[in-house]
Amino acid sequence: MASTLDNVSRTREQPANGSRSTGEPLLSVEHVRLGYWTPAGFNLAVGDVSFEVQRRERIIVIGPSGCGKSTLLKAIAGFISPAGGEISVAGRTAPPPGPDRAVVFQEFDQLFAWRTVLDNVAYPLRVNRRRRADATASARQFLELTGLGHAADRYPHQLSGGMKQRVAIARALALEPAILLMDEPFGSLDALTRARLQGELNAILDRTHTTLLFVTHSIDEALVLGDRVVVLGNAPSTVQELVDVRDVGAPDSAAYADMRRRLRRLLANKGEEVDENAVFV
Amino acid sequence: MQSSSSPAAATALSEPLRRPRVVGWGRLPAWLRFTLLLAALVGLWQAYVSLKDVNPLLFASPRAVAEAFVDGWRDGTIPRATWTTVKVLALGIGIGALVAAVLTVFATLTKIGDDLLVLLTSILNPLPGVAVLPLALLWFGLNTNALLFVIANATIWPIAINVTTGFRTVNPTIVAVGRNIGLSSRRLVTDVLAPAALPHTISGLKAAWAFGWRTIIAAELVFGVSGADGGLGFYINNAKLYLRIPQVFAGLVTIAILGVLFETVFGVLERRTVVRWGMKTVPATSGGGEG
Ligand SMILES: Nc1ncnc2c1ncn2[C@@H]1O[C@H](COP(=O)(O)OP(=O)(O)OP(=O)(O)O)[C@@H](O)[C@H]1O
Ligand SMILES: [Mg+2]
Numbered sequence: 001m002a003s004t005l006d007n008v009s010r011t012r013e014q015p016a017n018g019s020r021s022t023g024e025p026l027l028s029v030e031h032v033r034l035g036y037w038t039p040a041g042f043n044l045a046v047g048d049v050s051f052e053v054q055r056r057e058r059i060i061v062i063g064p065s066g067c068g069k070s071t072l073l074k075a076i077a078g079f080i081s082p083a084g085g086e087i088s089v090a091g092r093t094a095p096p097p098g099p100d101r102a103v104v105f106q107e108f109d110q111l112f113a114w115r116t117v118l119d120n121v122a123y124p125l126r127v128n129r130r131r132r133a134d135a136t137a138s139a140r141q142f143l144e145l146t147g148l149g150h151a152a153d154r155y156p157h158q159l160s161g162g163m164k165q166r167v168a169i170a171r172a173l174a175l176e177p178a179i180l181l182m183d184e185p186f187g188s189l190d191a192l193t194r195a196r197l198q199g200e201l202n203a204i205l206d207r208t209h210t211t212l213l214f215v216t217h218s219i220d221e222a223l224v225l226g227d228r229v230v231v232l233g234n235a236p237s238t239v240q241e242l243v244d245v246r247d248v249g250a251p252d253s254a255a256y257a258d259m260r261r262r263l264r265r266l267l268a269n270k271g272e273e274v275d276e277n278a279v280f281v
Numbered sequence: 282m283q284s285s286s287s288p289a290a291a292t293a294l295s296e297p298l299r300r301p302r303v304v305g306w307g308r309l310p311a312w313l314r315f316t317l318l319l320a321a322l323v324g325l326w327q328a329y330v331s332l333k334d335v336n337p338l339l340f341a342s343p344r345a346v347a348e349a350f351v352d353g354w355r356d357g358t359i360p361r362a363t364w365t366t367v368k369v370l371a372l373g374i375g376i377g378a379l380v381a382a383v384l385t386v387f388a389t390l391t392k393i394g395d396d397l398l399v400l401l402t403s404i405l406n407p408l409p410g411v412a413v414l415p416l417a418l419l420w421f422g423l424n425t426n427a428l429l430f431v432i433a434n435a436t437i438w439p440i441a442i443n444v445t446t447g448f449r450t451v452n453p454t455i456v457a458v459g460r461n462i463g464l465s466s467r468r469l470v471t472d473v474l475a476p477a478a479l480p481h482t483i484s485g486l487k488a489a490w491a492f493g494w495r496t497i498i499a500a501e502l503v504f505g506v507s508g509a510d511g512g513l514g515f516y517i518n519n520a521k522l523y524l525r526i527p528q529v530f531a532g533l534v535t536i537a538i539l540g541v542l543f544e545t546v547f548g549v550l551e552r553r554t555v556v557r558w559g560m561k562t563v564p565a566t567s568g569g570g571e572g
Contacts, residue, residue: 074457077457079457096460097460098461099462102461103457103461105457109452109454110454110455110457111455112455112473112476113476113558113560114554114558123462124462127462127463127464127468128462156558156559157558157559158559171462
């Protein structure tokens with residue numbers, strides 16, 4: 001696999017569906033506090049969040065809008081320094097931003113407007129010392145995977161919002177990071193494309209053994225993609241619960257339905273009983 | 282110009298709007314429309330001169346102007362004057378851009394540099410370029426350096442303020458992406474900030490050119506640099522002194538042609554870059570989609 005994965009230890013191979021390993025985590029978030037300085041003072045978004053992510057694990061972060069999910073992801077990516085606590089990745093504390101933690105941002109305008117779709121994916125590879133021909137071939141392959149092969153020569157402004165997001169996904173995947181950070185990447189896609197890309201993502205992660213940290217609003221998406229789900233409360237958020245969802249089975253199973261109900265309750269009112277028919281995405 | 286699908290889409294969009302206008306002015310290609318208009322205006326001009334019997338010491342006929350124009354290019358006086366003007370203008374804008382670049386770096390890196398730029402720009406930018414000419418003459422004497430000083434002063438501020446704004450308003454997400462994919466600080470500037478700020482940079486250069494162009498012609502009118510080596514402004518003023526009115530007009534025509542030429546160059550530059558990348562929308566004027 002890519003050079004970014006080479007420094008990942010393979011001695012402690014973990015079964016894809018194995019239980020939590022006790023080894024050194026790839027990512028550790030310890031009592032992290034995050035916020036922003038505003039004219040009114042320091043505005044705390046993430047109050048106190050701790051969790052660990054093992055290699056190859058797929059962690060879903062879920063929580064109400066504005067609870068600090070994006071903030072947390074940006075801190076892990078190295079863009080925001082915690083006001084308290086510590087983030088370490090592969091043993092390094094507070095690493096600066098880098099391609100070992102490729103990010104798909106929530107914002108639409110994350111493509112280089114002056115580069116074609118193909119070059120948006122190939123250029124980051126060249127930056128990371130891949131040969132031009134190799135980078136282009138790899139970029140084509142990942143664009144094909146996200147269903148954008150036909151749009152390779154367009155410029156970003158000629159794409160729809162969902163297409164732009166898929167280019168960003170292809171770019172992040174092509175970088176073959178040790179841990180992939182995705183912030184609601186499928187939020188703007190139709191249900192069918194979304195389901196297809198969820199399947200592709202699972203397949204790619206299986207193949208590349210990439211670790212995933214994925215932010216979403218959707219409980220179903222969490223259950224389809226995740227090994228564990230970090231449920232955050234309202235800002236300043238703390239971890240409401242860390243739920244293991246590895247063994248929920250297919251969406252039509254009883255275990256899946258139970259888990260779905262449990263997560264819904266957690267999200268809706270921190271464990272209190274809630275109307276089963278309440279609409280919650 | 283870009284994808285194969287966009288012309289079809291554009292046609293589909295504009296078809297219903299165009300249908301009512303069966304045949305007419307709007308159906309002609311842009312170059313023909315403007316050529317016809319120009320020809321009509323020149324015709325009116327000729328008619329005015331022929332019919333009204335104007336004083337040839339005040340007003341020249343298109344015919345006389347055309348002759349003066351051709352003669353001027355033949356004997357080399359107009360090309361020489363043009364070259365002088367363009368050379369000084371390019372040098373002045375070059376100096377202005379250089380100073381602007383230094384100011385921009387300073388303003389981007391430090392708060393005091395930023396404040397200084399804002400202050401200097403708000404004081405000096407509204408000042409018409411030629412207003413500092415008397416001072417420049419006092420400081421540098423009656424030579425090209427005075428002109429360069431005036432041009433540089435007219436161009437520094439629009440460039441500096443635009444480029445600084447361009448850098449400052451770069452979308453933070455795209456900068457984050459640049460850092461995320463592992464760009465060094467230097468490449469972040471050259472590969473992300475510079476192209477992202479390009480629309481502002483081009484605006485700054487356009488404004489600088491427009492200011493500089495008007496300033497140099499005005500300055501040359503006020504004082505001609507040493508006789509034989511004067512620019513277009515000098516050429517016009519000189520022709521006026523000797524009452525060669527067709528030459529005055531020929532100088533004006535040259536200035537107009539050069540102006541259109543520069544505008545065209547900027548237009549092409551924009552269409553190849555910021556318009557193509559969707560960072561600036563195409564202006565709705567001048568001939569629509571035919572170009
Ligand atoms: N740049 C910023 N400056 C100041 N406050 C910010 C900034 N970005 C986010 N915030 C605040 O921090 C809090 C958390 O924002 P964040 O974007 O992390 O939420 P989120 O959980 O990702 O929400 P969503 O699900 O809607 O994307 C919000 O209250 C928001 O107003
Ligand atoms: Mg968010």
